[in-house]
Amino acid sequence: MLTNNLGYPRIGSKRELKKACEQYWSGNADLQSLVQTGRDIRKHNWELQKAAGIDLVPSNDFSFYDQVLDHSLTVGAIPKRYHEVILNKGNSELDLYFAMARGYQKDGLDITAMEMTKWFDTNYHYIVPEFLKDQQFKLFSTKILDEYNESKRLGVKTKPVLIGPVSYLLLGKEKEAGFDRIDLVKSLLPVYIDILKKLEEQHVEWVQFDEPFLAMDLTAKDKAAFKYVYGEIKKHFPGLKTLLTTYFGALQDNKDLTLSLPVNALHIDLVRSPEQLAAILAGIPAHMTLSLGLVDGRNIWKNDFDAALSLIKTALDKLGADKLMVAPSCSLIHSPCDLDMETNEAVLSVDIKQWLSFARQKIDEVVVLKQLALNEETAVPDLKANQSANALRRTSALIHNEAVKQRVAAISVKDDQRGKPFASRQELQHEALNLPLFPTTTIGSFPQTPEVRSWRAKYKKGDLSLAEYDALIEKETEETIRFQEDAGIDVLVHGEFERNDMVEYFGEQLAGFTFTKNGWVQSYGSRCVKPPVIYGDVYRPEPMTVKWSAYAQSLSKKWVKGMLTGPVTILQWSFVRNDQPRSVTCNQIAFAIRDEVADLEKAGIRIIQIDEPAIREGLPLRKADWQEYLQWAVKAFRISASGVKDDTQIHTHMCYSEFNDIIGHIAAMDADVITIECSRSQMELLDAFADFKYPNEIGPGVYDIHSPRVPAKEEMVLLLEKARTVIPAAQLWVNPDCGLKTRHWEETKKALVEMVAAAKVLRESVEEAVTL
Template identity: 70%
Template sequence: MVAHNLGYPRIGSQRELKKACELYWSGKTTYKNLLQAGRNIRQESWTLQKQAGIDLIPSNDFSFYDQVLDMSLMVGAVPERYHEVIISKNNSELDLYFAMARGYQKDGLDITAMEMTKWFDTNYHYIVPEFHKDQPFRLFATKVIDEYYEALQLGIKTKPVLIGPVSYLLLGKEKESGFEGIDLIKNLVPVYLEILKKLDRLNVEWIQFDEPFLALDLTEKQKRGFTYAYSEIRREFPHLKTIVASYFEGLRDNIKLATTLPVCALHLDLVRAPEQLDEVLAYVPDKMTLSLGVVDGRNIWKNDFSKSLAHIEKALSKLGTDRIMIAPSCSLIHTPCDLDLEKNESQLSREMKTWMAFAKQKLTEVSTIKGLAVPATRPEFSTRLAENLWAIESRRTSSLIHNPTVKERVSRITDADASRTNPFAKRKAKQKSELKLPLFPTTTIGSFPQTTEVRSWRAKWKKHELTDSDYDRLLKEETEKAIRWQEEIGIDVLVHGEFERNDMVEYFGEQLSGYTFSSNGWVQSYGSRCVKPPIIFGDVSRPNPMTVSWSSYAQSLTDRYVKGMLTGPVTILQWSFVRDDQPRSVTTNQIALAIRDEVSDLEKAGIKIIQIDEPAIREGLPLRKSDWKTYLDWAVKAFRISASGVKDETQIHTHMCYSEFNDIIDSIGAMDADVITIECSRSQMELLDAFAEFKYPNDIGPGVYDIHSPRVPSKDEMVYLINKARSVVPADQLWINPDCGLKTRHWDETRKALIEMVKAAHELRSPVEENAV
């Protein structure tokens, strides 16, 4: 029996990668220093996994930005617009890589970034490969080989990890019509064979191919792509041990396909889909090994050893010890690094810590489960088993978890709680009369840059180095500056900037019952962007108003409307570590009622426009279409519960990130927000097509510039994008706004971009208003 790991967090236990990358991007550190920071993180990770008892340690799971972008660079899938970056003076391969991720605006070049979207149903973002018909591939970068050799030099023989060829193609986007990405499989596989040839020369033993699409709905052509790719790999390298890893769902109707692939081992996610084990065991051929993903790679709760051992014992009876591998359900990049770093018991109590395991602790769980599963070594681990049983029971029976009042309120929810008083057409007429906004009203999504100074105030305040009154004064000054500046440049609907907020979910979690927090529970969202998800451990309720005082203060400073800014119930759920002892729909309804109370209080305080962000609605969609309806029904209802307790004149906005909307446009319409803002600039407004085809009746703010890139777009660029939008959506339905919140940007680029945005709106307004006259 083998204990192995599919991937480890690459940010560093103290977010060393974030700091190193951002210093490099700002020109404050050297290329050499950045490379050394990467080496330090990798070597610490490999050593830690070896010490934890992991037999097969992954390599090439480290990335300076994103593993899909790594693969694009490796196989030479570099869009033509970046070729000038390659030949520009003093640019390294890594500069090209970052240009693809972040855009490039220097050396006389102005190049947009590649599109970014969510990695399946997680909050991790990947850079979307771009494909053209008959596109060639070539071995362009050798990162996987270099890192395998690097580990060898340390005396650690690793298991290189590659995104499988079929999943890589299916993760991409066709940039012209007339073909499908999978059509490129015969062009791509030779590059994989070249990579494997180089690894084979270094005496690699195991190769891991991540093929998460095996857990999704596949066409017959895509299925043939799997068979072709792995047949070619086996034909060329019959002696290599290959493992194909599926995760995030069960194989279901792809079980026969997966178990007939000519590979040595097949990984199953038994956390998300434990029921698949019986059917896979019925199909698994002789000599194929099963990797059992029994430790949750996406949540922070301690593994229940008794449940994991039950799965393993079932597999043992069919396969025997030699054909079983023990692993987390998926890569551990979705979990924080180390629970041992949580020293603040006032933030994360000792009792709650006994219920949890972060990435480092999950490695120990994997090796412990292996030890318990083998009769010869089981006695050595009996103490750990007893401790585990105690921790599981302690959590199940804790009085901290259950609140009868919250449960009773959820049980009384009716359909009326999820409906506005009148349909949108009547609401829009009343809102137009009440708000008197111009055509193409301008706004932003909510947050403004959180400068080093603002973050330092928060840090000092939390350490009690700054009094409550001084902290409050500083934040009010920053808020007033933001309001005055927005007035000055002419934005129509203002925001207060959210300087008091650490994170759009954590801020609310800190004020909701049923939540707890870590001090160092950081996980990667994209690139250098890390988030620290709050932890839902019990029933959720809102003891007191959460945002009313700041929204009211900002509104008191101006005659223009200031949006109340809230995070929606589905996003609060998705971007938290969620309790796993009740259905997610129940937890979402608890949060929805808390947000409903906040919306009601904002309205009573005179806030006439309230935004309830739901960027994670699409992200939470189940991977199998047959499961979509159940999820969308409760997710949409939860949003409507949160938004429906207000008068017609109160305008409800929502915001969504990086979503392909075509398949769920009916449900987005059913949310019935008065205004929806969406990210559109990276896709050049392509995402708006779904709204046009659906004839979406409510108002839309298609983002006109990409806030995830430091480049500043011109007024003409934004006018061009809005004119594209006008070709499919009536002008009186359009708002003008950035793609997303501006928290992670710098003020210099923010000021320039928003000034250009307002100029674009004014230019667009003039001819429309003249024609109306």
């Protein structure tokens, strides 16, 4: 029996990679320093896993930004607009790589970044590959070879990880009409053959192919591509040991296809779908080894050894130990690095910490499960400790609140319905708010400078009193209000300078949540988040945002939005308790947000935004399972938003989502205004709203805040003109793609001034048309 790991966090236990990348991007560190940080993290990860007892340690799971972008560079899928970056002799391969991820605005060039979207149903974002009908592939980057040889020099023989050819193509997007990207598989496969040939020359034993789309709905053409690809790989490399990994769901109707592929080993996710084991065991061919994904790679709860051992025993009885691997369910990039770093009991109590497991501990759990399966006596104390911790969690008084349970159990129809339909509300809101055509606003947050972050850190340490901290936040808030007024923005925001993260901030004030000091996970690039831990029943002890929203509104005669995070997003972006249905936890959060919405309205806030960027990412992988999820997710949002008067305007925000398949449910949320990410896709996402004839108001983002480039007014006008061709002018708002927290003030001010100017151009064009 082997122990197998699919991938390990690459950010560093102290977010070393984030800091190194941002220092390089700002010009405060050279390329060598950044490269060395990458080497240090890889060395630490490989040696840690080897020392823990992992037999198959992954390599090429490290990335400076995103593993899909790494793969695009590896196979030479580099859009033509970046070729001038390549031709500049002063640029390194990493500079090209970062240009693709973040855009490029220097050397007289102004190049947009590649599109970014969510990795399946996680909060990780990947860079979407771009494909043309005549797409050419070639081995461009040798990263996978370099890192394998690097590990070998360190005395760690690793298992290189590749995104499988079929999943890679399906992760991408056709950038011209008239072809299906899966048809490119025959052009792409020779690059894989080239890579594998070079790896075989280096005496690689195992290669991991990640094919998560095997847990998705597939077309007949997709299935044929799987058969072709793995048949060709086996034909070219009969002696190479191939591990095919699936995760995030069950194989279901793809089971027979998957088991027919000529690979040496198959990995399945038994955390998301333990019930699939019986069907897999019934059909697995004699030559194939089975990797059991038993330790949850996406959540932080301690493994239930008894349940995992039951699954291992079932597999052992059928296959024997020499045909089994024990593994996490998926890559551990979705888990924080090391629970041992949580030493502050004031942040994370000992009572709750004993129930948790981070990436380093999950590695140990994999090894202990193997030892227990093989009846090694040395692991018995670990089993007893695990059983004790899980028993304590089940019976703990910390978890349960009867009043919360009763409120959720008593949900009625009136809890998720506004008073009047949207058309009637719209008239009341237009009269009450008196906003111009194409009203301008932002999504919520403004740049959090190092000074702002230092104030929060000093306040938490006790180096600033509450009065001193509040005075600093008041000053920053007022300056931001004044800037927005001067820039001509119509609906203002207070800037959120008192907030750390859009989910963490609320979790800190809701009962049933706890936090970590160093529980960081990567969201995209250098952006890391520290998800709250929902361990018990959730409720709101007292108002959370009213103070700062009311203060900001007192500074201006313009309307200031109240800013909240919605229940589905708080759920999705937290580590959620796994002892009750997620829908129940979501409804608990919804009532807490509903109480906050009501208090904001009482305080005179007439526009309230309830962000739900995660509603699309929460969709189950299989369409057959969507309806159940969407029913409870939409209802939770409506519960949170429906306790206000009809002339109070409810906004929501969504980003990096494909809406076509769920547009009816987005409309059913019944938000008065929805703002969405649109600029990277050049307004393509609006097609879904146009085809559906979306009835409510829409703010399609007119510039990409995830890139440092500042777009010109003319560029935004073109995007708005595109929007006007599919959405009536009376429904359109003008706003950035997302919050501005991670941007710098200089670029933010320039971009917003250009945005307001673009809105004025649109207004003038409508006025001219009316005059004519």
